[in-house]
Each structure stands twice: as C-alpha cells, then as structure tokens.
Amino acid sequence: MAQIKVYGRADVLEPSRQAVSDALHAAAVETLGLPATKRFHRFFPMSAEDLPLPDGRSERYTLVEVLLFEGRTVATKKAFYAHVLAGLGALGTAPVDVEITLVETPRHDWSIRGVPGDELDLPYRVDR
Secondary structure (H helix, E strand, O other): OEEEEEEEEHHHHHHHHHHHHHHHHHHHHHHHOOOOOOOOEEEEEEOOOOOOOOOOOOOOOEEEEEEEEOOOOHHHHHHHHHHHHHHHHOOOOOHHHEEEEEEEEOHHHOEEOOEEHHHOOOOOOOOO
16 A cells, blocks of 8 residues: 655646656556555645745655555665656656655554555555
8 A cells, every 4th residue: 555645846746747647656556566556646736935946956846755554675665766766757857856755654554445454455565
C-alpha cells in the first residue's frame, strides 16, 4: 500500500498533473511492486507565495511524499527514486528540482476498507 502526495507550483503542476501521475505510478508499480490497478495520488498545487523556491531551484520544484508500508529494502527505495527522477525528467523537471520523501509505517498503523493493515491479504510483497 502507498499513498503519494505531490506538491508543486500550480502553474506548473496543474497542466502536467496526469503526466506526473503516470510517471509516479509507473515507478511505484515497477519498483515498489504496487498493483497496476491501485493509484492513490493526491495533488497539492500551490501559489508561489505558498511554495517559495529554495536557492538553486526553478519553478518546476516538486515535492513528492510517499506514505507506505514498511519493509522495502534500501535498494528498492533507491530504484524508486531513480525511476521517479527519470519519469519527471522526461517531463522537463531536472533532478535538482525534485525532493522525494518516503514515510514508512508498520502495517498495523493503517486501516484500509475497515480492516487493519496487518490483516489485509495483499496481492503483492512489501519486503522487496
């Protein structure tokens, strides 16, 4: 299970929302092992005042926060980062403009469809 939040400047993020979603979904399916039928993305387009740019970043500055079950290896996480950077790079976003944070929690800290996460029968492995 994973939920992905994407923060960016509204004037950049809104026109590319579907392409960004597609890039993130491809990375999540290929590297994190998520089912292709599951796409839990949330977009937070922000004004320039609400998302000031750190030094050296462009208007394409994008923050990606992924909430997921714990258990993936460091190698899997690094593969996910690389896949996301390649996908967003194909859309014109340079690596310097992308920050990715993975927030892992134990399965028992989730409840999905009224079932504790550690009681779900998952169609994929999280220990990759």
